[in-house]
Amino acid sequence: MEYLSLLGIVVIVVGFALGLDTIAVVVIAALITALVSGIDFTSFLTILGKGFMDNRMVSLFFLTLPTIGILERHGLKQAAVNLIKKMKKLTPGRIFDIYQAIREIAGAFGISLQGHVQFIAPLINPMAQAAGKVNSELTPLEVDQIKGRAAATENFGNFFAQNLFVASSSVLLIASTMKSLGHPVDPAGIVLYTFPVAIISYILCLFYNHAFDQKLMKSKEK
Amino acid sequence: MDTLINNVLLAFYILIGLFFLAAAIESWRDQANPARWGTGLFWLLFAILFCTGQWLPNAINGGLIVIIALLSLFKQVRVGHIKELDEKVAQKTVKRIGNWIFLPSILLAVLALVIAQFTNFGGQVGIGVAAIVSLVVAQILTRSNAKVVYEDTQRMVRSVGSAGILPQLLATLGVVFTASGVGQVTAKAISGLFPIGNHLLGVALYCIAMALFTAIMGNAFAAFAVITAGIGIPFVVAQGGSPIVVAALGMTSGYCGTLLTPMAANFNTLPVALMEMKDQLGVIKQQFPIAISMLLIQIILMYFLAF
Structure with missing residues (x-):
């Protein structure tokens, strides 16, 4: 069942390939990956928020x-x-x-x-x-x-x-x-x-x- | 020293937050944009994240990002109307200062590198300091006042738009992938097919996967986090490969994939339309020999430079 965590990769590949809204695709891929890996919604928000703050240098x-x-x-x-x-x-x-x-x-x-x-x-x-x-x-x-x-x-x-x-x-x-x-x-x-x-x-x-x-x-x- | 660097960086992030605030205000004021409230809110949320996110619980920050994604999903974010630049101003300045117009750009790049290489402040502080110094020089050269700076800041931020914030979100996705163990699972799946431990095979696998995934997604940035975690780290870096070589050449291997795909519409399809070309794949056909040769060359380079 651990291969389920690759579902997020499928979402991002298909989403980008179909030219869907990129920001939404990225966040949905993150959400699906976290949920199928047994991370609950609140923990997901914390990981997402912390990940965003830790990567602020990308936007310098x-x-x-x-x-x-x-x-x-x-x-x-x-x-x-x-x-x-x-x-x-x-x-x-x-x-x-x-x-x-x-x-x-x-x-x-x-x-x-x-x-x-x-x-x-x-x-x-x-x-x-x-x-x-x-x-x-x-x-x-x-x-x-x-x-x-x-x-x-x-x-x-x-x-x-x-x-x-x-x-x-x-x-x-x-x-x-x-x-x-x-x-x-x-x-x-x-x-x-x-x-x-x-x-x-x-x-x-x-x-x-x-x-x-x-x-x-x-x-x-x- | 580390505390000082972190405080300086925090000040830079707050400054970027203020840029976003300017973009929010001007988006709201843009009557011509049918999605002006959504677009303004989009920038305001980024302003909150950059100005105050440091002191908010991360769950709240994560919630704000989800709202941003929803705004984007429901097409409530649009660039809107951006004032055209006056050609006369440009001609007048170029006549007066000529090629000195390039000075601030050169200063920006050189100063950032010099600070990164020769001081203990590091690359990130270097970028910020160089940006501020070059802005002052640009202001003096072009005799621009604070109002022009505000005008051009909000104009640039709004026209770069959501594409500008995408790299940071992709890096964030990488964090979620790492937390969910995606890297280990991918590595396990691939090591079932290919043996781990052979340096050349690992390098080739990583570079080709970067190009292939980039070609499918049309975006090397998105491929980078996924493929580096799943293949680059276990197959190359963990085998003793230098992370810096792997990362640098891995990304440019991805660019070879960009050169080969109609998915990268901005680069390969837009020119076909702009120049009314007959062959839809005419640009890609011209890029094919160079992209394949460079992919091969980069595999060889990575093999020799990383180990």
Whole structure:
């Protein structure tokens, strides 16, 4: 019967997979797990409340929001756009390389760009499309592939570098969870061990984008 | 020293509580939001938890979280109307200070790391201190007064919304899982299938499970508490693996799963709609080779760095 305590995992997997209200799914999963494991409702509330209070450090990143808010109001995005616009006469692959580098450096400094909405759709994709058809028109498939690669570049830059910022909610969540599991870790150490991942993934993407350029060139020569 | 750190952290949590209070007040004042009372109450409850939760019985705190979940379940929490930013203000400031606009962000990250590394205050105090220093610098650079700070604080908190508080709730879920013995049961179930004690097998199992569960749920944060408790700790850390390496690379292994799933709609489906792509899975197809290679590389990295 002890396998019943895995019911909460089922709830969270199914709830997230169906796209139900996330906060409600998390609390219901917690409640079901506790009840099937023989914890009564009052004890559950105590564990829930204590768990929430003990994990307040995960929400410390809220302290950085006023700064980011003021900078946004005063043109953080415009300044980033100006930097990106300086890259002209490049191949699509090179544009992706440069954007990913900017994205990762910004991420390491806690600047979270609303990448797809603010940069990829309005700026990076049109630039890459223009760069791609310098000599001849692109096929509809190539147009779609450039769009896909532009969005992928944003995601690579976001995910492989977000743990480089010590006050990111992901680093804080890792540190807080490990503390709850009885193996406390230092947030700065998480940042340190993210460097190999960020560097290797970036180098990999350089080759990947270079191959993308080569393929586009080849199809044009035909 | 520990008492001092705890008192400073408590002050930071109360400050965050005041941010939530501002979000509550402005949500109530937002006439355009049909769920303005529910949304305001949602933020007020978080304000109470962060400002006074320290002195309330934990059963009460738990009860407040249940009420928050009910508000969210019955769709009484909505972002509402948030004032658009004035493009002219942005252009004027960028013209005046140029790339100095990046200074507060850089200061924020560097100062937080420096305090974490070179003082005894630790990472958390570092984040708070760095946030306050960078805010002051940002205010001076942009010539913003306290009213602007209030305006931008409530604007940011409300637009981040419930997604911002989700990581802490997921960490809380991890605590409930631990208290209910979910970790031991999962470990027992999996050790029936795979032998415990083989370092490489344990590492591979943990990284692949992180990617797989993240792909199913569309959220690496949710997978992290469950899989680390059930597989990461018994199969890798308990075998002598370094917790810090396991935790850092475990989370990024989860991100490889994010890159492979349509469940992560914000990242993989939203761009398809934004750019009117023909191939619904076009973004994931471009991510596939890198995600699989990085998962493999991280298994190898974890094996060599953790032991």
